Amino acid sequence: MKLGTWLLVAAGVLMANAAEAAPKWALAIHGGAGVIDRNALSPEQEKAYREAMARAAEAGARVLRAGGSSLDAVEAAVVELEDDPLFNAGRGAVFTAEGKNELDAAVMEGRDLKAGAVAGVTRTRNPIRLAREVMQSSPHVMLIGPGAEEFARSRGLPEVDPAYFYTSQRWRALERELARQNLPVPAKPPGARDDDRAAALAHDEGKRGTVGAVAVDIRGDVAAATSTGGTTAKRWGRVGDAPIIGAGTYADNASCAVSATGTGEYFIRLTVAREVCALVEHNGLSLQAAADEVIQRKLTKIGGDGGVIAVSPAGEVAWSFNTSGMYRASIADGRPLVVGVYKDDP
Template sequence: MGWAIALHGGAGDISRSMPEDRRQARVAALRHFLNIGVNGLRTQQHALDVVELVVRELENHPNFNAGRGSVLTTKGTVEMEACIMHGNTKRCGAVSGLTTVVNPISLARLVMEKTPHIYLAFDGAEDFAREQGVETVDSSHFITPNNIERLKQAKEAKRVELDYTHPIPKNGKSENPLADGDSQIGTVGCVAIDNEGNLASATSTGGFVNKMVGRIGDTPIIGAGTYANNLCAVSATGKGEAIMRATVARDVAALMEFKGFSLKEAAAHVVEVSVPRGNVGLVAVSATGEITMPFNTTGMFRACATEDGYSEIGIWNSKEH
């Protein structure tokens, strides 16, 4: 057994018409995040530190739906959420309803380590962030022109836009750059196992466009969007309500625990059988260093690497190396 890591930047109806330069930029970003995680594991950092670090970097990238790139609620505000879990001990922390915290994943870890609780939300989570001295900014920091435009389009179409939903073009043709897939941003996550056998999972998101204020998705729900135990670590992405109904992340672990499935068998069953097509993707690693990254959507931004030299970066079913 050696170290292994996998990460995602969201799953959904990702357009294959994405211009080549923008596709390459996404691939380069995934490679950068992967290298950060690999370097951490190579230098013997704990898996929990590695997944937090990788997700922090993803949160700081404006093209993914977490942290800086978080999409807007129906009132034009942000409500970020995150979760982190250490599989070997099942210690975990989660946060929701954040409006000023730069890196929600780090606040989730502080909830795990500095409180007797697992989950803090809204004003309580914001108060805790200030008490702990984590970096905060004015909420306007998260209101980007692209996200304002996405919210405008969603309101005009009178719909809620989930991860990577294509904006509806006017008159059958859109001149808006958001329609080419460049700004179809999604939930982020990372899972890892280190050389000491520690498993960890971390997930962060800004929800989905035009969601009701106060809606909480799958990301911070233990066993839905995020889960880890002594068998595996899982981070899911896609349509939160579908993921919560299927308890996606926990079901992968349960199939391994109670049915004796391999990680790939368990994840494939959950993605292909338990959740309707077009709703979910996940990344997972096992205690033996196995990796899997299945999805039943058009695509999923994803990357992985193992100590024995295997690596993969992909968006659709075809892979980039």
């Protein structure tokens, strides 16, 4: 065999092997980053969080295994996390200084760069579903407050009494933070009740709690979704990075999909999610290298803290965080579920 022919054959074999190694679909999720040390979680808490992350990852994986879209998968995973009182999103969200739960969420799909977001909603059970409705059923990208709630009702989304979001662990965190700031503690929401044992296991990871998911489907389309209750004792209608497209959420088939968690003001200033994608698309960095460049260098340099999860159209999965822990999980076609909590987990 001539050398040129041999090289062509060898290149073909390598390309075929690479194609076989690439997963047909992949998904990663996070449940927030922050002060999550081994000595901060009881064994019961750690077990609860690992099991919750596994359930959410499996909810998204079921969609992808069946040939569903990445958008459906990230929504399914985030709904699971919003419904779980362990996480600062949906039920289990933190409280504002006025004793309310103001919820933010965003979704984006990479195929056509469509996006939807909501901020400051108080009655929509699953804000991530409302964000998707904004994307698909309105001419807008972001709706806030009462207007967003009115739109949710027009779309027939489930609405709940604000007391649904109450958990005693988050209320106690509010009391501690208000005492630290020498601010008055408001009355509990009407109808608020003490939690069951599962909700009582929630860990206060600081002011960085958010949930999110990123996925690529069998068509190579990526999507991202992020949802949060914001920061404990937030005031004046504060909104963080989660619902801001490009800051806490971004997806583009030309690069990757990213969902972030951390102190949102820094993520907004750096447009973290878009920056990770830009480094992949324009600088040729690998997904992991791009995530590390933004989180470990750029975010850390300006004093920010938190992390990201990311997935590429080729099925690469990456995460990076500069806090002591981040609840995270990944699963892909032909690859097992991986769940991590602490810095030294896989």
